[in-house]
Amino acid sequence: MTGTSGESSAPRKRADARRNEKTLLEAAAAMFVSSGVDVPVRDIAAKAGVGVGTIYRHFPTRADLIVAVYRHQVEACAEAGPVLLAKSTTPHAALASWINLFVDFLVTKHGLAEALRSNDAAFQTLHAYFLDRLVPVCADLLDAAATAGEIAPDMDALVLMHGIGNLCIGADNPRYDARLMVGLVIAGLRLR
Amino acid sequence: MTGTSGESSAPRKRADARRNEKTLLEAAAAMFVSSGVDVPVRDIAAKAGVGVGTIYRHFPTRADLIVAVYRHQVEACAEAGPVLLAKSTTPHAALASWINLFVDFLVTKHGLAEALRSNDAAFQTLHAYFLDRLVPVCADLLDAAATAGEIAPDMDALVLMHGIGNLCIGADNPRYDARLMVGLVIAGLRLR
């Protein structure tokens, strides 16, 4: 979308720039795991051995960096939608599996769900990317389940994804259980 | 709990201090409505016509101020639990009504749900107060519904409240619908 790592028509970046971008992605990924996605930018820069300015040149906002780090996993999740639909016994089962896939992804990334929800302008990109990529997939699953008469026909995919994301906030608190709550939502979706 | 406005055994504060506390609460309430609970402390101080130091003397953390402003409404919500249980046709209906009461409270306070969820140490007080006051009420409602065989007997009130709170985050986004999601949870709770 933003073409941060575009290799099609861009005038090709300088070698050191490409090297830095890679180093930065690796450092960010490592820091996200060890300290959550809200780790200070300065720390990522230090870990990568570059100045903060370099981060901002490659990734105009913190959200762009997060998107770049998790792009592969989001893609994988999006692509799993149709596959699950084909393989599952019922559309509702496929929907449930897919949502669980998404939840698994979210809860293992400390702070990602929070960041996703932040109304901070800087996270707009993050929000938009997740929604653009995943809402259509979810909508297809919902459609299939509705057509099969398993759920009500008027559930909005955006609302559902938004809510699921919300439920994953604070998932690292041992007294909370995001998966249980998501399970209730999935159950609540089903017509009785 | 903290006794911010305790009038029992404290040596009685100076008149100007009492006046300022009141002014501050009014200013904060007004600012929370117009700009959300995350309005800058300086703005509240300006609105009240006092220095920021004065805020911090009366309310050691931002969370204490929020608690003080909303204490009445939280109390009312807590007290509504037993009443609803007595008046409703079934415990599950009472639970549903009570949860909706809580959701109504939350979604009309811009940013309160977010603040509630912040893992920021300063909001610990806020989190603790809401949980201490409301989780027991919720637990009683869950118990009653479980006893009546309407829901599974192992639902944890803390998890449920936490999840409901999460679902209310971002409720002012017109494309989202917190009440709908909460409705799914309530439906999912019910045994079929």
Add this chain to the structure above:
DNA sequence: GAATATACGGAACACGGTTCCGCTTTGCAA
């Protein structure tokens, strides 16, 4: 009316994101 405890105001500090600009490195061309 003076003494003293209490409270006040707001400058100063901590911290995190973001911007800016002088300096360095790269890549191309002569």
Add this chain to the structure above:
DNA sequence: TTGCAAAGCGGAACCGTGTTCCGTATATTC
């Protein structure tokens, strides 16, 4: 190979926010 413009880099500086601190002002007491 060397020169030089463009691309990229580092990190100091800036901004907005929460929070602390302390010299000054005010209430209360005697």
